[in-house]
Amino acid sequence: MRILEGEGVRKNFGGLAAIAEVSFHINQGEILGLIGPNGAGKTTLFNLISGSLAPTAGIIRFKGENITGMKPHQICKRGMARTFQLVKLFGNMTVLQNILLGSLFGTPKSILQSDAVNDSSKLLEIVGLSGMGTILAKDLTIVNQKRLEVARALATKPELLLLDEFMAGLTPTEVSLAIELIKKIRDRGITVFMIEHVMKAMMSVSDRIIVLHYGEKIAEGIPDEIATNPIVIEIYLGA
Amino acid sequence: MSPLLFLDILIGGLMMGGLYALIAVGLSLQYGVARVLNVSHGEFIMLGAFATYSLYLLFGINPLLSLVMTGPFIFFLGFLIHRTLFKRLRRLSPSLDAFEGSSLLASFGLLFIIQNVALLTWGPDVKGYSYLSKPVNFFGAVYAANRLVALLFAILIGLIFYFFLMRTRTGKAIRAAAQDVTTAQLMGVNIHWVLGLCFGLGALMAGFAGSLTSMMFEITPLIGLPYTIIAIISVVLGGLGNILGSLMGGLILGLIGNIVMYIHPGLSLIAYYIIFLLLLLIKPTGIFGK
Amino acid sequence: MRRAISKKFFYPVLVIFFSMIMVMMPPYVSPYTIILLNSIFMYIVLTVSWALFSGPTHYLSLASAAFFGIGIYVSAILGDKLPLLVVIGLGGFISFLLALLVGLSSLRLRGMYFTIFTFGLSELIRHSVQWWEVNRTGTVGRWVIGVDHTTVYYIMLAILLITLVVAYILKHSKYGLALLSIGESEEAADHIGINVNAMKIITFAISTFFMGTTGAIMATRWTYIDPSIAFNPLFSFMPVLMAIFGGIGHIFGQILGASVLTLLADVLLTKFPYYYMLLYGMILVIVVLFLPKGLTGLKEEVKKWQEGRSFK
Numbered sequence: 001m002r003i004l005e006g007e008g009v010r011k012n013f014g015g016l017a018a019i020a021e022v023s024f025h026i027n028q029g030e031i032l033g034l035i036g037p038n039g040a041g042k043t044t045l046f047n048l049i050s051g052s053l054a055p056t057a058g059i060i061r062f063k064g065e066n067i068t069g070m071k072p073h074q075i076c077k078r079g080m081a082r083t084f085q086l087v088k089l090f091g092n093m094t095v096l097q098n099i100l101l102g103s104l105f106g107t108p109k110s111i112l113q114s115d116a117v118n119d120s121s122k123l124l125e126i127v128g129l130s131g132m133g134t135i136l137a138k139d140l141t142i143v144n145q146k147r148l149e150v151a152r153a154l155a156t157k158p159e160l161l162l163l164d165e166f167m168a169g170l171t172p173t174e175v176s177l178a179i180e181l182i183k184k185i186r187d188r189g190i191t192v193f194m195i196e197h198v199m200k201a202m203m204s205v206s207d208r209i210i211v212l213h214y215g216e217k218i219a220e221g222i223p224d225e226i227a228t229n230p231i232v233i234e235i236y237l238g239a
Numbered sequence: 240m241s242p243l244l245f246l247d248i249l250i251g252g253l254m255m256g257g258l259y260a261l262i263a264v265g266l267s268l269q270y271g272v273a274r275v276l277n278v279s280h281g282e283f284i285m286l287g288a289f290a291t292y293s294l295y296l297l298f299g300i301n302p303l304l305s306l307v308m309t310g311p312f313i314f315f316l317g318f319l320i321h322r323t324l325f326k327r328l329r330r331l332s333p334s335l336d337a338f339e340g341s342s343l344l345a346s347f348g349l350l351f352i353i354q355n356v357a358l359l360t361w362g363p364d365v366k367g368y369s370y371l372s373k374p375v376n377f378f379g380a381v382y383a384a385n386r387l388v389a390l391l392f393a394i395l396i397g398l399i400f401y402f403f404l405m406r407t408r409t410g411k412a413i414r415a416a417a418q419d420v421t422t423a424q425l426m427g428v429n430i431h432w433v434l435g436l437c438f439g440l441g442a443l444m445a446g447f448a449g450s451l452t453s454m455m456f457e458i459t460p461l462i463g464l465p466y467t468i469i470a471i472i473s474v475v476l477g478g479l480g481n482i483l484g485s486l487m488g489g490l491i492l493g494l495i496g497n498i499v500m501y502i503h504p505g506l507s508l509i510a511y512y513i514i515f516l517l518l519l520l521i522k523p524t525g526i527f528g529k
Numbered sequence: 530m531r532r533a534i535s536k537k538f539f540y541p542v543l544v545i546f547f548s549m550i551m552v553m554m555p556p557y558v559s560p561y562t563i564i565l566l567n568s569i570f571m572y573i574v575l576t577v578s579w580a581l582f583s584g585p586t587h588y589l590s591l592a593s594a595a596f597f598g599i600g601i602y603v604s605a606i607l608g609d610k611l612p613l614l615v616v617i618g619l620g621g622f623i624s625f626l627l628a629l630l631v632g633l634s635s636l637r638l639r640g641m642y643f644t645i646f647t648f649g650l651s652e653l654i655r656h657s658v659q660w661w662e663v664n665r666t667g668t669v670g671r672w673v674i675g676v677d678h679t680t681v682y683y684i685m686l687a688i689l690l691i692t693l694v695v696a697y698i699l700k701h702s703k704y705g706l707a708l709l710s711i712g713e714s715e716e717a718a719d720h721i722g723i724n725v726n727a728m729k730i731i732t733f734a735i736s737t738f739f740m741g742t743t744g745a746i747m748a749t750r751w752t753y754i755d756p757s758i759a760f761n762p763l764f765s766f767m768p769v770l771m772a773i774f775g776g777i778g779h780i781f782g783q784i785l786g787a788s789v790l791t792l793l794a795d796v797l798l799t800k801f802p803y804y805y806m807l808l809y810g811m812i813l814v815i816v817v818l819f820l821p822k823g824l825t826g827l828k829e830e831v832k833k834w835q836e837g838r839s840f841k
Contacts, residue, residue, distance in 0.1 A: 050720060071726075072719040082720060090713035093706075101710050104703045105722035113703070156721050276641060327818065336640050340589055343644065344773065345817045347766060351810025355803045468652070471645060509660060512653035519646045520634060 002061075003028040003160055003191050004049070004080075009058035011041075011048055011215075018044045020215040021058075026160070031182065031192045033206035035199075035226075037235060040212040042195045043085055046162050049193075050082045051075045062160070077108045081153035082162035085195075087145045091138030095148055098137050099123050099155045106156020120155060127151040127181060143174055150181070154190075161185060163194040167201055179205050203227060211235075247380040248497055254386050256493020257393035258448055262466055263473035263489035264400065264482060265444030271417045271480040272437040274335065275325050275342040279349035280470055281463030283442045286353065287313055287449025288458045289361060295368050302370050302454050303392065309450060310443055317442025320349070321435045350463070357460035367457035389451040396447055397486065404482065413437055417480055465508075472515045478525030487527065540781055544693060551686055555679050563678050564750075569791045570685040571747055572771060574692045576787040577780060578739040579768035581696055582732045584777050585708035591765040592631070592647035595654045596624040596737040598760035600744025602658065605671040605754055613676065617684065617745040624741025625734045632730035648765065655760035662756065670755030673748045684746050692739045696780050699732075708732060770809065774816050776825030785824055 004026040011019040019041045026032045034042050047053040049060055051072035060068045067075055081102075090098050096117075103116040103123075111119075124130055127147040132140070137148060146166060153161060167178050179201055186192055196202045202209065203223040211219040211232050219229050226232055262284060269277045290309040294300040300308070325342055332338035371385040404410040415423040416433050424430045448466075452458065473492050477484030495514065496507040518525070555563055575593060583590050600620030607616050631650060638646050662668050699705050710718040711725055719725045748754055767790070775786020790809070797805035820826060 052716065052720075071724075072716070073722050073724045076720055076722040084717070088714040088717035090710045090717065092713060093709060097706060101703075101706055101718070101723070102721040105707060107722070152717075152721060276645070324814065324818070331818075331821075336587070339641050340587070340644075341817050341821070343589070343641070344769070345814050347770075348810045348813030348817065351806050351813065353810075355807040355810065358803045359807070472649075475645070505660060505664075509653065509656050512649050512656065515649045516646065516653060519638060519642055519649070523638065523642050 001028045001063075002026065003063055004193070005059075005061040006045075006049070007059045007061075009045070009048060009060060010056045011044055011053060012056045018215050019048065019055075022212070022215070022217050024210055024217065024220075026191055026193055028159075028191055029186070029189065030207040031186055031194065031205055033202045033209040033223075034193065034195045034212065035197070035202060035209060036212035039214075041215040042212055043164055044215075045212065046082060046164055046193075046195065050080065050162060073105075076106055076156055076158075079157070079159040080162070081106065081156045081158035081160075083146070083149045083153055083164055083166060085164040085168070087142070087149050089137040089145055089148060089152075091136065093137060094134050095124070095129060095137055095140070096120055096133035098148055099151045102152040102155030106158075120151075123151045123154055126154070126184065128177070143170060146170075147181075150185075154185070158190060160191045160193065163192060163196075165195055165197060167196060167198045170198075175201050243378075243380070246378050248501055249494070250378065250380065250382075252494035252497030253490065254382075254390045254493070255496055256490035257390045257397075258451065258489075259469055259473055259493045260486045260489030261393050261396060261444050261448045261451075262470045263477065263485040263492075264397070265441040265448070266467075266470040267441075267474050267477070267480075267482045267485035268413070268437040268444070269441035270474060271482055271485075272413060272420075273321065273325065273434045273441075274329075274339060274420075275321075275346060275438065276339065276471070277346045277349075277438075277441070278343065278467055278471075279346045279353055279463070280441070280445055281465070281467035282350055282353035282357075283313060283317065283445035283463075284449035284452065284466050285357060285458070285460060285463040286316075287446030288453035288462065289357065289366075289449075289460070290446070291450040291453045292366060292368060292458060295370070302450060303388070306392070306447060306450050309446055313446030314439045314443040316439075318435050318439030320442075321438035324349075325438065326431060326435065354460055354463060361460060363459060363461070365457045365459050368453070370454050383455065385454040389455055392451055393448075396444075400444075401483075409433075409436070414482070417482060469511065472511055474525075475515060475518055475523070476525055478527045481525065481527050484525060484527035488525070491526075541697070544690075548686070548690055552683075555682060560678055563682050565792075565795055567678070567682055567685050567747070567750060568795065569788050570682075570689045571743055572767065572787040572791045573784050574685075574689050574739055574743045575764065576768040576771040576775075576783045577692055577696050578736040580772045580777055580780075580783050581699065581736040582708075582729075583769075584772065584783075585705065585712045586729065586732075587712045588729070588733075589644045589769070590647045590733070591644055591762075591769070592651045593737075593740055593768050594760050594762055594764035595647075595651040596628065596740040597744040597764045598654070598658075598756075599624045599627060600741035600746075601673075601748040601754055601759040602671075602744075603741070604745040604748035605673045605759075608674040608749065613680075613684075613746075613749075617688075617742050620745030621738040621740075621742035624737040624744075628734035628737035629730060632733045636726055636730075648762075651760065651762065651765055655756050655762075658760065659756040670753055670758070673752050673754060675752045676746075676749035678750070681746055681750050685743070688739065688742050688746065693780065693784075695735070695739075700780065704728065704732075770813055772823075773821075774812060774823050776823030778822065779825050782823050782825035789824075 002025045006022060006024045009019055009022045010017065022045065036042055048055050051070050054069045059066060062078060062080060099120040100116055103119050124133055127150055129144060129147055129151065140148060167175050170178060175198055182192060182205055206223055208222055209226045210217055211226060213235050219226055219232050266277060266280050269275050287309055291302050291305045294305045294308065295302055324345055328342055328345060329338050332341055371388055372383050374381045375384045375387060377387060404414060412428045412433050415426065415428055416430060420430060469492060473488035474485045476491060477488030492511065495510060499507045499510045575597065579590065579593050603620040603623055604616055607619065635643060635646055707718065707723045707728060710723065711728065715725050771786040771790050772783050774790060776782025794805060816823060822829065
């Protein structure tokens with residue numbers, strides 16, 4: 001089943017086409033990677049999908065439903081969550097409160113406060129933040145902040161998770177742990193769409209990869225195909 | 240409409256607009272660069288007015304001459320206030336938004352302080368003096384000489400400031416800081432000095448405007464706030480952060496005010512507010528904003 | 530465990546205790562005290578309701594005077610035509626409707642823009658009502674049907690208690706948490722399922738409801754009102770100052786700030802009006818500079834200072 005589809009998606013800013021006629025799809029249960037040079041429009045595409053921005057043209061379908069132009073909170077309740085390139089946490093609130101909010105508001109049916117607290121505590125362990133529940137989010141290290149953002153996103157019980165440069169700035173050890181976490185997420189039945197620059201990680205964990213360049217999709221395929229694609233190689237080495 | 244009436248409205252509007260432009264540029268320097276929406280701006284206008292008034296009454300000093308005397312004092316006052324209050328506030332604020340909020344509140348405090356010190360010093364009664372009040376014929380209409388002179392001086396001050404902003408190194412530093420404080424710092428601009436300078440210059444503009452005002456109108460310690468509001472509207476009209484835009488904003492506001500006054504007096508303030516609110520809702524970056 | 534329980538119930542019990550005293554007070558005190566208490570109740574309601582929205586979201590509204598004034602004018606216009614409680618309810622309801630409108634139109638305004646928008650709106654309303662009254666109705670001010678001090682007292686006390694209860698419940702509910710998250714990052718809040726726009730607008734409107742009802746009842750105490758009284762910008766500034774002075778993050782701080790500053794005003798206003806405003810200004814500057822968390826934060830500051838010393 002195609003959990004997410006985009007047809008002819010376009011986004012213009014003034015005269016500039018940040019995203020120009022991009023069509024894509026993600027199959028349920030897979031890990032789809034999104035790569036491209038800086039400024040290619042990757043985060044813009046995420047913004048269009050998650051509802052931060054409305055497309056100038058084109059259709060986006062989530063689980064078969066047309067979500068084009070919907071607000072982020074509506075899309076979230078339908079089962080999509082995301083993290084941000086520059087972490088957007090609720091800095092002056094505790095780690096647990098950050099996750100709790102996702103749990104309380106992210107699902108279509110409201111849940112009991114006690115259940116929400118339980119779910120949130122479990123998520124703390126899954127992302128590796130056990131025991132840090134009472135720390136203020138702004139006092140965390142950047143790695144832990146990213147983990148918290150993932151936990152908060154997971155708290156909304158998504159079927160599709162958008163990760164925007166989750167591994168940026170991580171050490172090799174941290175990257176390995178991050179890959180483990182993504183696999184754990186996939187094993188729970190969540191489809192993952194991830195933007196990444198850390199190539200090794202991308203190649204090892206993605207089922208398929210899409211390549212964007214100047215707002216256009218220039219390549220799509222399994223990691224081996226992308227790694228040997230001459231156009232892709234050129235834009236990364238030639239540019 | 241007869242061309243004479245049109246000219247009359249135009250000139251009258253420019254007279255008010257010239258004054259508005261001066262105070263708008265002052266506030267724009269303070270908000271655009273130092274990021275302080277100084278609601279006590281009008282109080283510096285009031286101080287300038289009373290300083291000139293006092294000098295004239297006590298020592299018989301020519302109001303135009305007093306500009307040279309009161310100017311440095313008010314500049315220094317503004318500079319000092321920035322150095323002691325707003326600079327510290329900036330250091331303590333976790334973000335720019337937090338700083339804008341807390342500096343707004345601090346400037347409210349300043350407003351209360353300055354206004355009430357003035358009330359204690361000079362009392363609430365209306366005061367005024369007569370200077371160059373004889374009528375003069377100008378393009379077919381009659382104006383008080385002091386209004387024409389005030390307009391002339393406003394233009395003069397504006398031109399000097401324009402020259403300063405565009406042609407001197409310090410002016411360049413100010414324009415750079417108005418665009419991007421961090422980058423300006425990286426380019427070697429001594430930012431704290433520039434911020435203080437801009438705040439002081441802003442106060443100076445207000446002081447000048449106040450001195451000129453005292454020649455034309457009666458004054459009380461309460462005249463500040465309405466001018467502050469006009470300054471804020473002018474700055475938003477011209478685009479927050481655009482120093483020259485706010486000058487245009489002030490002129491435009493003065494013209495509109497005068498036009499509305501001919502149609503229905505007493506509605507100018509309402510007209511200002513309506514323009515202001517519509518602007519914020521439709522194009523908050525102002526007419527000339529990015 | 531015992532400490533945790535007693536802490537949670539401390540403030541509610543304190544408030545209940547004080548309310549009981551307040552309810553029983555009127556026969557035993559002078560009319561002057563009742564009038565003073567009315568003022569204190571009024572400012573507490575204005576401060577707490579202002580902080581309901583502006584506190585957690587950091588959207589600094591300077592339009593409190595507008596909604597307070599609307600309540601006053603509802604009282605002035607309808608006071609002789611409808612029963613008192615209906616008038617009060619209407620004062621709150623019309624404020625609520627206007628707030629919905631304001632909220633919907635100013636959705637995209639952030640930070641400073643929102644603040645100056647609310648201030649401009651409040652002033653526009655003031656000048657417009659004044660122009661209308663002078664040019665169309667032919668009056669400057671209006672007379673309001675007077676109500677005796679004791680009745681005003683009890684109604685004001687009731688409004689106060691309802692406001693406190695609503696503020697407390699909101700703050701400790703998931704919506705209170707959501708409001709805080711909006712103040713931290715609106716975009717993130719939206720992405721975890723919080724309908725940010727709806728929450729902002731509705732919370733803002735609820736806060737103005739209390740301002741409107743308060744205006745409607747207080748008008749009956751003043752008996753003569755005009756636009757410069759009803760829509761006086763000070764009614765927008767004072768709640769802000771009082772909340773920040775007392776401690777904007779806690780309802781208790783808001784109550785404290787409003788009470789202390791209103792008492793201070795009462796002491797100074799008649800004898801030293803200029804000194805009192807001067808003092809207000811100085812307090813504001815000092816609080817912003819040295820006590821950003823207000824009086825309730827003072828305890829924290831002192832503790833931190835003590836801890837810092839012990840490491841020497």
